[in-house]
Amino acid sequence: MIHALDEAAERLGLYIGQPLANARAMCPDLKVFDADVAADAKTLSDIADWCDRFTPLVALDVPHGLFLDITGCAHLFGGEAALLRTLVRALDRQGFAVSAAIAGTSVCARTLTRQATGTIVADGGEAAAIDQFPVSALGAGEAITTGLRRAGLKTIGDVASRSSHEITARFGARFSTLLAHALGQGDAPINPRKPLPDYIVEKRFAEPIATDTMIAMTLSRLADTLIASMEKQGKGARRLEAAFFRTDGVVRAITVETGRPVTRSAVIDRLFRERLDALADPLDPGFGFDMVRLSASRTEIVVQEQRDLDAHVHDNDEIAALIDRIAARIGGKRVVVHLPQDTHIPERAVWSAPAQHHLAAAMQAEWPVRTESEPPLRPLRLFDKPEPIKVPFATVPDGPPHQFTWRRALHAVVRVEGPERIAMEWWQQDGKQLTRDYFRIEDAEGLRFWIFRDGLYEGETFDGEGKPVSPNWYVHGLFA
């Protein structure tokens, strides 16, 4: 089956969807390549990345198309005609066959690309521009296109001349909407790949830049401009993205997030420096970047606070700044704060949350207080997974083991406290787990363990045939 073909093949009369054997029969020396849909999608998305330089609103029109909303952007490139020329030429040079058109509605522009590439249609001229095109240019699907032809409607103009309720009755509401959009009556909103950032600043270079110092300098200038424009509206950035557009079309975007809104360009500067230093695959300038864009994709209103003379508030700010810097270096998910959770289940009692987003909560968290003269009842850290231990015998029914084997070493139990009985939360997903009896154990060498028996004797643990078996024992953590 033919998935795609080039112009020469098309001229020979081959068509998409044709069985390969037929095509070979028509053209014996046909060159065939396996279709790779994933690679095609990747290429399209790469091109879309590259197109970000023209407008932030780029939408995919799968499988082969892109919509660019250039409202208000064209003058930056010397007008619509110049923009179109630049875009087509650049893509052409990279070896892509491009057909492009500009029109007031996305559907109309798409129709144009199929028949008259390079056309620019002024507002209101849509209907006239596509009047003479065959109905297939609308891209409405095989059934409808054939249906229209059978009805004797050969051109879009023919279809447009019929009253719309006739069209709707025959070909469905969806087609009549498509037609209306193509004729410039209303428009289908395009679905941009990325949400429009709140603030964007960018710098283009006539001569591509490649050195680290130049990049750093550019970023810090952009940061100044960005901050200045955000400051006017009292905003601070929570999420910043720097996009580097390489001359050969590759785009690299680098994101940093912060725990609190950033209002100083020095901070942005520093965060990006940390991030760039720590990149696993460093920024590769190749032949240089011809454009750098800095955008704030998430912003917040900054409340100017009256500072206490007391230094505590500042302490907090400094912790937040430190977390932001470390997160920029090693990734936001790896810097965590611990939040106490209201449950008896040991594994769930503490939640490690991303520090940038939960710092305030962690500062106010109320941990269960230990009464004086009480020993710590649980280890500070638990094992990721409880480790099984071998227990030859234990006091029945509620007692601790007398000795156990853990990691191939035998430990004789000298001191015991417990049991602390923890029944699983039956209303949770994993509530079918067994009741656990936890013991704090000290062995002959003074090592302290937190071990538990998974399940009660008589009644909770069974083998495959429903006969009761002895429950298993596990170590869940060590006391310091």
Place this chain on the structure above:
Amino acid sequence: MTTPAYAEIGITTNFSFLRGGSDPRAYVHQASILGIPAIGIADHNTLAGVVRAYKELDNDKVLHKPKLLIGARIVFVDGTPDVLVYPRDRAAYGRLCQLLTRGKRGDDITRIEKGECHLAFADLLEFSEGQLLVLTLPHRFDPAQALDVLAKLKGSRAAGVWLAASLVYRGDDRRRLARLDDLATTAKVPLLATNEVLYHHPGRRPLQDVLTCIREKSTIDAIGRNISAARSTTSCARR
């Protein structure tokens, strides 16, 4: 099964509103199955549950008829730990009823809302003649206060005073038992084992947890550590 030489005297039934998870009859059957010689029903400030338990003894399915002890758990409004009260004779039973009536009806000056029971420690002392009294203590308790209460109970005209010792399965049972033992020795009262039972079978735990949620006006997802997830005061058998 051998008969355990143990009588459960701290049973809370569903006549303690939103606290007990099982019907008094269920306890009678469970005691019969487990072969427990005696059970003591002690509901929160009421004797209402004992009637059903007593009637159930006539049921033919109850093979081992446990001796039924009739009592009540007196819960005070003044912060005194709960005391289980078991009258020794008919006259003492009357006094217990009088005590409960006072708690529920109030005196001539104050009226008590229906469903509530306002009793102070002094009220119990007044009606203590001929009663068997068992002081129960929460997981964490103040030894000085407990000692004071025990001394006053012993000083009253009660027929006997005990200190309840139960396992709460919070990990520090041994230390707690040692403290209770100290306390009992100092106060010169014997220790009495009880499980402070809330439901008759482990399968009742979900019901018990839901009751707790209703009582605390919460939901099962939000209740968190308020629920007694560590409690296993289940069947009377764990001894």
